[in-house]
Amino acid sequence: MNQSPGNLLEIRDLKKTFSIATGLFSRKLTLTALEDINFNVRQGETLGIVGESGCGKSTLGRCILQLLSPDQGQVLWLGQDLTRLPAEEMRKRRADLQIIFQDPLASLNPRMTVGEIIEDPLRTLKPDLSKTERRARVVRIMESVGLLPEMINRYPHEFSGGQAQRIGIARALITEPKLIVCDEPVSALDVSIQAQILNLLAELKDEFGLTLIFISHNLSVVRHVSDRILVLYLGRIVELATGDEIYDDPKHPYTRALLTAVPIPDPKLARQRRIDALKGEIPSPINPPSGCTFRTRCRFAKPQCAEQRPPLETIENGRLVACLRWREIEIPADQEAVLGA
Numbered sequence: 001m002n003q004s005p006g007n008l009l010e011i012r013d014l015k016k017t018f019s020i021a022t023g024l025f026s027r028k029l030t031l032t033a034l035e036d037i038n039f040n041v042r043q044g045e046t047l048g049i050v051g052e053s054g055c056g057k058s059t060l061g062r063c064i065l066q067l068l069s070p071d072q073g074q075v076l077w078l079g080q081d082l083t084r085l086p087a088e089e090m091r092k093r094r095a096d097l098q099i100i101f102q103d104p105l106a107s108l109n110p111r112m113t114v115g116e117i118i119e120d121p122l123r124t125l126k127p128d129l130s131k132t133e134r135r136a137r138v139v140r141i142m143e144s145v146g147l148l149p150e151m152i153n154r155y156p157h158e159f160s161g162g163q164a165q166r167i168g169i170a171r172a173l174i175t176e177p178k179l180i181v182c183d184e185p186v187s188a189l190d191v192s193i194q195a196q197i198l199n200l201l202a203e204l205k206d207e208f209g210l211t212l213i214f215i216s217h218n219l220s221v222v223r224h225v226s227d228r229i230l231v232l233y234l235g236r237i238v239e240l241a242t243g244d245e246i247y248d249d250p251k252h253p254y255t256r257a258l259l260t261a262v263p264i265p266d267p268k269l270a271r272q273r274r275i276d277a278l279k280g281e282i283p284s285p286i287n288p289p290s291g292c293t294f295r296t297r298c299r300f301a302k303p304q305c306a307e308q309r310p311p312l313e314t315i316e317n318g319r320l321v322a323c324l325r326w327r328e329i330e331i332p333a334d335q336e337a338v339l340g341a
């Protein structure tokens with residue numbers, strides 16, 4: 001056991017590549033989805049993971065749960081490396097680590113009743129429970145997530161998106177997990193329903209003493225629920241700090257850019273933030289830029305940024321940032337316009 005106190009999960013030097021075939025002759029290329037990933041998740045916290053589409057959020061969530069095998073690195077769960085666990089041992093751990101998916105209806109088997117869907121993980125992960133005990137648990141958990149127990153024999157298509165996500169949450173909770181990876185759990189829902197599901201997750205977290213990893217491309221959503229926020233860009237961590245630090249004092253130019261999409265009431269600040277807005281497309285992870293991979297879209301980039309890959313540095317209050325220039329670009333917000341492009 002080599003776990004630091006208070007950490008439920010420690011991710012060390014994680015790397016994940018995919019081999020993809022392209023072109024007429026199906027030439028094999030390597031896509032690096034994640035590299036040099038190091039962070040901890042503390043017992044009882046909600047860690048938000050943000051970044052644009054394709055930056056590696058879902059791949060990271062799936063590597064943590066061992067739904068994907070990383071190429072290298074460790075996923076230490078209470079000090080035990082999940083990447084090295086034999087399949088049978090991992091099966092026993094599965095009850096502790098669950099996932100909620102983005103598209104609630106697509107993730108539910110249309111041929112199973114709600115009761116069967118929620119009960120299903122218990123059959124494999126808690127085989128000692130009797131049928132009566134399983135059903136009793138299903139009813140209890142349905143009540144916890146705001147579903148009427150009389151809905152137990154209905155089918156997924158009879159539910160709205162918000163209710164379907166409640167079924168997905170119930171299915172994740174039924175094994176009494178310690179950690180749930182929530183992969184864009186509200187992105188597919190109407191805005192009016194999103195807050196209900198976010199509030200439900202916050203309540204359940206307290207009620208069941210959960211630790212959450214909350215994945216979203218939307219910094220407003222992540223900010224709402226997270227204690228700390230990890231910002232990913234092209235498969236690498238560029239910043240990790242508390243929600244307040246990220247929101248009020250972002251250090252990485254990419255975090256600043258993501259913040260431009262977050263609505264703020266102060267028009268002056270909103271105008272200043274627009275300067276940071278993202279330009280261009282995210283580069284291909286098959287052939288990423290040299291040095292700092294964000295430099296091709298960064299308005300603060302200098303020649304040195306093409307030559308050197310910025311290390312993930314620990315700065316004040318233990319927050320982390322990977323930018324060669326973060327000290328120089330830290331200027332008062334009202335002078336930002338002077339910097340220009």
Ligand SMILES: Nc1ncnc2c1ncn2[C@@H]1O[C@H](COP(=O)(O)OP(=O)(O)OP(=O)(O)O)[C@@H](O)[C@H]1O
Nearest residue numbers: 018020033052053054055056057058059060217285
């Ligand atoms: N099974 C796969 N085979 C090949 N490439 C993949 C596979 N899964 C993901 N990728 C690639 O890995 C990179 C990271 O993808 P990932 O889905 O983790 O990003 P994401 O941030 O979750 O994006 P989104 O918000 O769109 O889901 C992308 O370039 C993606 O195309």
